[in-house]
Amino acid sequence: MATGALSDFAKPAPPNQDKRWRLVDATMRRLGQHPRGLIETLHTVQEAYGYLDEEALRYVATSLRVPLSRAYGVATFYHFFTLKPAGEHTCVVCMGTACYIKGAPQLLDTVKRDLGVKPGETTSDGKVSVLTARCLGSCGLAPAVVYDREVAGKVTPHGMREHLAQWKTP
Numbered sequence: 001m002a003t004g005a006l007s008d009f010a011k012p013a014p015p016n017q018d019k020r021w022r023l024v025d026a027t028m029r030r031l032g033q034h035p036r037g038l039i040e041t042l043h044t045v046q047e048a049y050g051y052l053d054e055e056a057l058r059y060v061a062t063s064l065r066v067p068l069s070r071a072y073g074v075a076t077f078y079h080f081f082t083l084k085p086a087g088e089h090t091c092v093v094c095m096g097t098a099c100y101i102k103g104a105p106q107l108l109d110t111v112k113r114d115l116g117v118k119p120g121e122t123t124s125d126g127k128v129s130v131l132t133a134r135c136l137g138s139c140g141l142a143p144a145v146v147y148d149r150e151v152a153g154k155v156t157p158h159g160m161r162e163h164l165a166q167w168k169t170p
Helices: 020-030 035-049 054-064 068-077 097-101 104-115 157-168
Strands: 089-094 128-133 145-147 150-152
Touching: 020 035, 020 054, 035 054, 035 068, 054 068, 089 104, 089 157, 097 104, 104 128, 104 157, 128 157
Parallel strands: 089 128
Antiparallel strands: 089 145, 145 150
């Protein structure tokens, strides 16, 4: 058999003994350990662990024989992926044109003032992660916000403040 053939490739061991790596390995096997399975494999890691850390990116990149820079590039390009653990709750503010014009920047100011975090950050107590999206496709509801996967429309700073206050209460 020729050197460098797929069957000669020694698959790396998972980063640790966590059984969730079996799900990741199963996804890679199902996709034939092929580099084109990178996005789907990263989705599996994200679903299993909640985020993609450097250890996971290295393992997937090595297993699929892609440069770490490519795995990192995919993980940072697509909005679905996150490199940090998410908070208990998520607040996604749409920054599409309609939402922006109708007050999305003021909503982000409210979040920053009330929670002390900017988009892409999580509160120090781990309660709330704040994200932005390029467009939620809910332009008729502008400005739109997704609170824990539920879309809210025509959100005002006052309404946002009330919603966030519910999350801060233990």
